[in-house]
Amino acid sequence: xxxxxxxxxxxxxxxxxxxxxxxxxxxxxxxxxxxxxxxxxxxxxxxxxxxxxxxxxxxxxxxxxxxxxxxxxxxxxxxxxxxxxxxxxxxxxxxxxxxxxxxxxxxxxxxxxxxxxxxxxxxxxxxxxxxxxxxxxxxxxxxxxxxxxxxxxxxxxxxxxxxxxxxxxxxxxxxxxxxxxxxxxxxxxxxxxxxxxxxxxxxxxxxxxxxxxxxxxxxxxxxxxxxxxxxxxxxxxxxxxxxxxxxxxxxxxxxxxxxxxxxxxxxxxxxxxxx
Amino acid sequence: xxxxxxxxxxxxxxxxxxxxxxxxxxxxxxxxxxxxxxxxxxxxxxxxxxxxxxxxxxxxxxxxxxxxxxxxxxxxxxxxxxxxxxxxxxxxxxxxxxxxxxxxxxxxxxxxxxxxxxxxxxxxxxxxxxxxxxxxxxxxxxxxxxxxxxxxxxxxxxxxxxxxxxxxxxxxxxxxxxxxxxxxxxxxxxxxxxxxxxxxxxxxxxxxxxxxxxxxxxxxxxxxxxxxxxxxxxxxxxxxxxxxxxxxxxxxxxxxxxxxxxxxxxxxxxxxxxxxxxxxxxxxxxxxxxxxxxxxxxxxxxxxxxxxxxxxxxxxxxxxxx
Numbered sequence: 256x257x258x259x260x261x262x263x264x265x266x267x268x269x270x271x272x273x274x275x276x277x278x279x280x281x282x283x284x285x286x287x288x289x290x291x292x293x294x295x296x297x298x299x300x301x302x303x304x305x306x307x308x309x310x311x312x313x314x315x316x317x318x319x320x321x322x323x324x325x326x327x328x329x330x331x332x333x334x335x336x337x338x339x340x341x342x343x344x345x346x347x348x349x350x351x352x353x354x355x356x357x358x359x360x361x362x363x364x365x366x367x368x369x370x371x372x373x374x375x376x377x378x379x380x381x382x383x384x385x386x387x388x389x390x391x392x393x394x395x396x397x398x399x400x401x402x403x404x405x406x407x408x409x410x411x412x413x414x415x416x417x418x419x420x421x422x423x424x425x426x427x428x429x430x431x432x433x434x435x436x437x438x439x440x441x442x443x444x445x446x447x448x449x450x451x452x453x454x455x456x457x458x459x460x461x462x463x464x465x466x467x468x469x470x471x472x473x474x475x476x477x478x479x480x481x482x483x484x485x486x487x488x489x490x491x492x493x494x495x496x497x498x499x500x501x502x503x504x505x506x507x508x509x510x511x512x513x514x515x516x517x518x519x520x521x522x523x524x525x526x527x528x529x530x
Numbered sequence: 531x532x533x534x535x536x537x538x539x540x541x542x543x544x545x546x547x548x549x550x551x552x553x554x555x556x557x558x559x560x561x562x563x564x565x566x567x568x569x570x571x572x573x574x575x576x577x578x579x580x581x582x583x584x585x586x587x588x589x590x591x592x593x594x595x596x597x598x599x600x601x602x603x604x605x606x607x608x609x610x611x612x613x614x615x616x617x618x619x620x621x622x623x624x625x626x627x628x629x630x631x632x633x634x635x636x637x638x639x640x641x642x643x644x645x646x647x648x649x650x651x652x653x654x655x656x657x658x659x660x661x662x663x664x665x666x667x668x669x670x671x672x673x674x675x676x677x678x679x680x681x682x683x684x685x686x687x688x689x690x691x692x693x694x695x696x697x698x699x700x701x702x703x704x705x706x707x708x709x710x711x712x713x714x715x716x717x718x719x720x721x722x723x724x725x726x727x728x729x730x731x732x733x734x735x736x737x738x739x740x741x742x743x744x745x746x747x748x749x750x751x752x753x754x755x756x757x758x759x760x761x762x763x764x765x766x767x768x769x770x771x772x773x774x775x776x777x778x779x780x781x782x783x784x785x786x787x788x789x790x791x792x793x794x795x796x797x798x799x800x801x802x803x804x805x806x807x808x809x810x811x812x813x814x815x816x817x818x819x820x821x822x823x824x825x826x827x828x829x830x831x832x833x834x835x836x837x838x839x840x841x842x843x844x845x846x847x848x849x850x851x852x
Contacts, residue, residue: 370548372783373835374828377790378808382824385812386560462675466794469677470809481675488681488798492689499685502678510673 262522269518272511279508283329290322294478298322305496312496314487320496323478324504330479331468331505334391335460338398342460343453345399346406347442353407354414355437365411368404376401380463384472391474394467398460409452413445447523451516458512465505480505535840542832547601549828553821554600558593560817609822614814619822622807627826629699630803632715633795634788636723641730642781648731649738649777650770656743664735671732676791680725680798687721694721697800722799726791730784734777741773775846782838786831 263269282289292298298319305312305320312320353364383397417423418441426436467473468481480501487497591599603610609619652664688696699718700706706714745751746769754764789804796805804823811819 366544370545373545373786373831374549375786375789375824375831377787378793378824378827380790381793381808381812382556382820385815385820386556386817388561458673465675466677469675470794470797471813481677484675484678484681491681491685495685498678498681502675502682505675505678506670506673509675510670513669513673 259522263518266518266521268514272514272518275507275511276515279328279332282325283332286326286329290319290325292322294318294322294326302490302494312494314497315490315494320483320500323483324480324501326478327480327483327501328504330391330474330477331461331464331481334394334398334464334474335457338395338402338460338464339453339457341395341399342403342456343406343449346403347410347449349403350407350410351414351437351442354411355418355433355441364407368407371401372404377463377466380467381470381472384467389472389475391477394464394474397467398463401463402456402459406449406452406456409448410445413448414441417441417444451520451523454512454519455516458509458516461505461509461512531843534843538836538839542836545832546829549825550601550604551597553604553825554597557817557821604825609825610818612811612816612819614811614816615819619819622819623804623822623826626802626804626807629801630792630796630805633719633722633726633792633801633803636719637726637730637788638781640723641727642734642777644727645731645734646738646774646777648735650742652735652739653742653746654765665739668732668735671728672736674728676725676729676794677798679728680721680795683721683725684798694718699802722795722801725798726788726795729791730788733780733784737777737780738773741776742769745769745773778842782835785834789827789831
């Protein structure tokens with residue numbers, strides 16, 4: 256059987272995805288170098304055509320679209336990644352406790368998970384933002400609150416299957432405490448499905464963040480891709496690029512994350528790769 | 531069957547109760563209570579007047595008393611009053627329910643039909659270029675932001691080609707009646723349905739393909755082949771029917787997400803449904819209305835899940851054993 260690295264990196268879909276993600280990451284990290292001016296600054300005539308004075312044209316106020324995209328990548332990625340990390344942390348805690356302790360703890364935590372899976376999650380995110388007021392922190396909170404349940408389920412399932420294995424029983428006999436067993440013995444073995452689910456969650460988080468920003472619930476005074484689409488929609492008839500460009504960037508980024516996530520899944524579970 | 535439905539109905543009660551409690555907590559968190567909002571609208575008011583208002587709304591009572599009365603109100607479907615729209619919240623919601631259910635219904639039919647069809651074809655053509663085309667299309671549809679798809683469709687089909695209207699549910703000034711009105715609404719329905727469907731088409735196509743391939747390798751297919759059934763018979767009578775089950779389950783689970791998606795689609799197409807009402811209440815800071823919509827949506831999702839479960843038990847006798 257081939258090594259993980261060769262299975263992962265010889266997959267052309269993964270390579271395409273990784274290249275684009277590396278680009279976006281570079282854009283986000285070096286935004287201030289690539290586009291030194293404030294993305295809200297007016298730099299030229301309004302509605303400049305793409306490939307004119309500015310590569311991707313200007314918007315209704317004469318702001319550079321490319322600079323907006325570059326700075327938007329920072330906002331969107333940061334919020335999506337932080338929200339995913341928060342969701343993974345919380346979901347792992349809930350799933351691990353439920354799976355390890357079983358009984359009423361499991362019942363209670365799984366009821367909670369089911370509840371969050373039942374309620375219309377996007378609507379819940381909107382309600383949360385509306386009540387908490389739009390800000391980057393509150394976006395992270397709202398996205399994390401609606402996206403942890405799948406993580407909890409995955410971790411719980413893995414913990415259930417790992418917990419009865421011999422090395423865990425050996426740790427119990429050796430006198431390790433519950434928490435230590437959970438953290439040092441059980442959880443490291445749940446890592447591979449967690450990585451796959453977590454990486455796919457970043458894609459969902461980007462979609463939710465852009466949709467919220469599109470609706471005008473994004474972080475105020477920060478350029479983001481969804482906000483750009485929302486701001487450009489009134490000028491769809493005259494300036495197609497204002498809506499098209501940020502949307503394409505969102506699409507390709509989400510697509511890349513999905514491709515890499517699925518590549519990870521195939522490489523980590525080679526027996527399932529054919530399905 | 532009756533006992534089963536009753537048992538499932540009882541199981542939904544905690545969920546509804548939780549929604550009520552979450553709603554109550556959010557209302558407490560919301561900036562400014564009703565009294566200060568009303569006083570603000572009137573252009574300021576003395577403190578005594580605000581206190582009197584609070585007393586009238588029961589907001590001077592302890593929190594648990596307020597929670598109980600809120601609970602009682604919601605369970606009798608008294609969702610409060612929207613002072614922005616000057617109408618009871620329930621009436622506003624019921625008036626907007628129809629267009630949303632229409633949009634969701636057509637989306638469900640289109641996405642299931644097209645998605646399952648694409649999945650079956652991809653499975654039949656597995657590992658050929660046709661399969662790859664379908665799979666790539668599914669992967670791309672799966673990654674598209676809804677609001678952007680809607681705007682792109684408007685750009686091509688409404689602005690460039692002028693085939694479909696850009697927004698709304700019907701041509702109000704045309705005063706269409708009868709079949710002309712149905713036709714008009716159907717015409718307005720095409721782009722919103724397409725927008726909301728694409729993601730689910732991708733989801734169901736991928737699921738159906740995987741499910742078909744999985745079923746095709748099972749023992750009962752070998753048995754069917756051994757007793758001399760043709761390939762077409764095996765596919766349509768055995769593999770297809772069994773492969774459909776996970777897709778139906780998924781369609782039931784996705785109902786809540788569909789409702790969330792329709793908020794975005796309704797905002798793009800000015801579709802006069804619940805989503806647009808939520809969008810409006812958001813910017814009017816009409817928390818009573820917004821939380822009322824959230825409550826009714828959650829109840830709707832719970833009821834639909836219940837319905838799917840019951841249909842499922844009726845369709846698949848094996849589940850009744852469990």
